[in-house]
Amino acid sequence: MTINLQPHIRIGNGHEVQYALLPGDPGRVDEVAKFLDQPEEIAYNREYKTIKGFYKGIPVLVTSTGIGGVSAGIAIEELKNIGIKVMIRIGSCGALQPHLRLGDLVIASGAVRNDGASYSYINKAYPAIPHPELLFHVMNAAKKNRATNHIGIVRCHDSFYTDKEQDIDNYWSEKGILASDMETAALFVIGGLRGIKTASILNVVVEKEGDLEGGINDYIEEKNNSKRGEEFEILTALEAIVSYDSTF
Numbered sequence: 440m441t442i443n444l445q446p447h448i449r450i451g452n453g454h455e456v457q458y459a460l461l462p463g464d465p466g467r468v469d470e471v472a473k474f475l476d477q478p479e480e481i482a483y484n485r486e487y488k489t490i491k492g493f494y495k496g497i498p499v500l501v502t503s504t505g506i507g508g509v510s511a512g513i514a515i516e517e518l519k520n521i522g523i524k525v526m527i528r529i530g531s532c533g534a535l536q537p538h539l540r541l542g543d544l545v546i547a548s549g550a551v552r553n554d555g556a557s558y559s560y561i562n563k564a565y566p567a568i569p570h571p572e573l574l575f576h577v578m579n580a581a582k583k584n585r586a587t588n589h590i591g592i593v594r595c596h597d598s599f600y601t602d603k604e605q606d607i608d609n610y611w612s613e614k615g616i617l618a619s620d621m622e623t624a625a626l627f628v629i630g631g632l633r634g635i636k637t638a639s640i641l642n643v644v645v646e647k648e649g650d651l652e653g654g655i656n657d658y659i660e661e662k663n664n665s666k667r668g669e670e671f672e673i674l675t676a677l678e679a680i681v682s683y684d685s686t687f
């Protein structure tokens with residue numbers, strides 16, 4: 440009998456893993472598997488696909504969180520319930536600044552909470568920030584891997600196709616926000632409230648003046664540098680775990 444089986448991620452206790460990487464896309468889980476020793480699928484329910492493997496001897500889970508903070512929030516809570524203490528998002532994003540190029544990494548030092556999920560937990564005065572120590576290890580790992588990276592605030596949203604998207608992006612771009620994604624704020628806020636150490640690394644798949652749908656299509660079809668950015672974000676997250684783990 441599986442003890443403490445979680446209803447959405449469909450994983451229970453007993454895996455003895457403290458670290459998880461969180462892509463949105465279940466397809467990205469298989470890309471992480473290429474970097475791991477002994478990768479094995481342990482669950483796949485709805486948008487939540489999970490593998491377990493080892494990186495430089497450290498056990499790691501990789502769980503896809505689907506699209507948006509709502510779905511990510513469920514995965515984050517359930518992963519905590521089975522003992523995960525450190526979670527690093529490895530996501531994709533759209534650039535809000537013109538100097539960001541396809542495949543560059545954005546390391547989030549905070550998130551604008553324009554999502555609904557983090558707000559359902561707590562008032563927007565509560566900050567969406569990563570764990571500072573983990574952020575430090577992520578920044579060092581990106582440098583060590585020579586990944587082109589930008590550190591700053593991202594904006595989290597719940598919609599793609601309203602009539603206001605361009606105006607909203609322009610507004611946050613003028614405020615210096617680096618990029619947009621949909622899950623980082625929920626991760627940081629839930630992490631802060633629940634005592635989970637979190638960080639978020641995003642790979643640019645649409646440039647500032649780029650075509651949103653075209654950029655995402657090209658990324659999926661591996662037609663641009665975003666695929667390379669994905670490899671860099673995976674490696675950066677894994678090396679950050681090794682470096683963080685070595686401090687104990």
Ligand SMILES: O=P(O)(O)O[C@H]1O[C@H](CO)[C@@H](O)[C@H]1O
Binds near residue numbers: 463529620622
């Ligand atoms: O590629 P992932 O990690 O899913 O991240 C981004 O891509 C999805 C939208 O295309 C949203 O989940 C957004 O945050």
Ligand SMILES: O=c1cc[nH]c(=O)[nH]1
Binds near residue numbers: 534644651
């Ligand atoms: O603007 C964008 C582009 C990609 N992914 C997002 O979440 N937002």
